[in-house]
Amino acid sequence: MSLFERFLTLWVFLCIVAGIALGHLVPGVFQAIGAAEVAKVNLPVAVLIWLMIVPMLVKIDFASLGQVAKHWRGIGVTLFVNWAVKPFSMALLGWLFIGHLFRDWLPAEQIDSYIAGLIILAAAPCTAMVFVWSNLTKGEPVFTLSQVALNDAIMIVAFAPIVAFLLGLSAISVPWDTLALSVGLYIVVPVIVAQGLRRALLARGGLERFLTRVQPLSLLSLLATLVLLFGFQGEQILAQPLVIGLLAVPILIQVYFNAGLAYALNRLAGEAHCVAGPSALIGASNFFELAVAAAISLFGFQSGAALATVVGVLIEVPVMLTVVALVNRSKGWYEGRHG
DSSP states (O other): OOHHHHTHHHHHHHHHHHHHHHHHHOHHHHHHHHHOEETTEEHHHHHHHHHHHHHHHHTOOGGGGGGGGGGHHHHHHHHIIIIIIHHHHHHHHIIIIIIIITGGGSOGGGHHHHHHHHHHHHTSBOOSHHHHHHHHTTOOHHHHHHHHHHHHHHHHHHHHHHHHHHHHHTTOOOOHHHHHHHHIIIIIHHHHHHHHHHHHHHHHTOHHHHHHHHHHHHHHHHHHHHHHHHHHHHHHHHHOTHHHHHHHHHHHHHHHHHHHHHHHHHHHHTOOHHHHHHHHHHHHOBOHHHHHHHHHHHHOTTSHHHHHHHHHHHHHHHHHHHHHHHHHHTHHHHTTOOO
């Protein structure tokens, strides 16, 4: 992990401060950016999201899908946690904490939107940072690559129906046309573009050099998006700074619950620790770039949904590093050693 990535939480915090300050100093600029929309898609944000997502998708080799049978138990556990547990457990946690336990401390008009943001966040399994987490746990690289490729392929067809289903259960109106446009714009088209770019770079032997050069641009685009989001969210956050802490609670519970579940199920299934580690991390982390883009498209810059997905970005690195530490320190227990 680069120095820049290691301190991502610090940069996110500084972007929060910068966004709120700029939102107060130059509100007209943010209003003009927010108005730059075509078919409910904000063009400046769309460009930034593409700069985030495409470099990450270039790393994915979909040819690795042919190797999924090699670690079928770990693949099965991760798919179960990612698609049958995580979105539904987050919907339950959002309903419990945001809809009931914390309701009196949150803006009443944003309750449903906060829950929607949490659901969107949980419905998108992580794509890029998983490679960092897997490396830190000495994870099996073939498993990690094939699992991420498989998740991306499933996300193309499953993300929209799962989000729509869970938002429907929460009685939140779902603009299907906007959701379908988000999937096409932020999943399908970037996957096609990224794989075409990957093939061209591999043919010329320039893939690694390209990834090294664009990785900082990808993170800078994420931070620029956060400045925009908090420029619009500033008034709400200053009025109720407790909101970020309250939204973090269900996200934290979800991360540790799903990581622990995947880790334990892999142990029961007899998978090696080098597979169980990345399986737990893939099961716990989120594709927050996609979540942020989808929340903005569906509910707008100033929505509680957009803010909820940004809280996921804020806590991603420190929380996942604690999961990495737990996985590494428990290797003896996992492999049946004592003492």
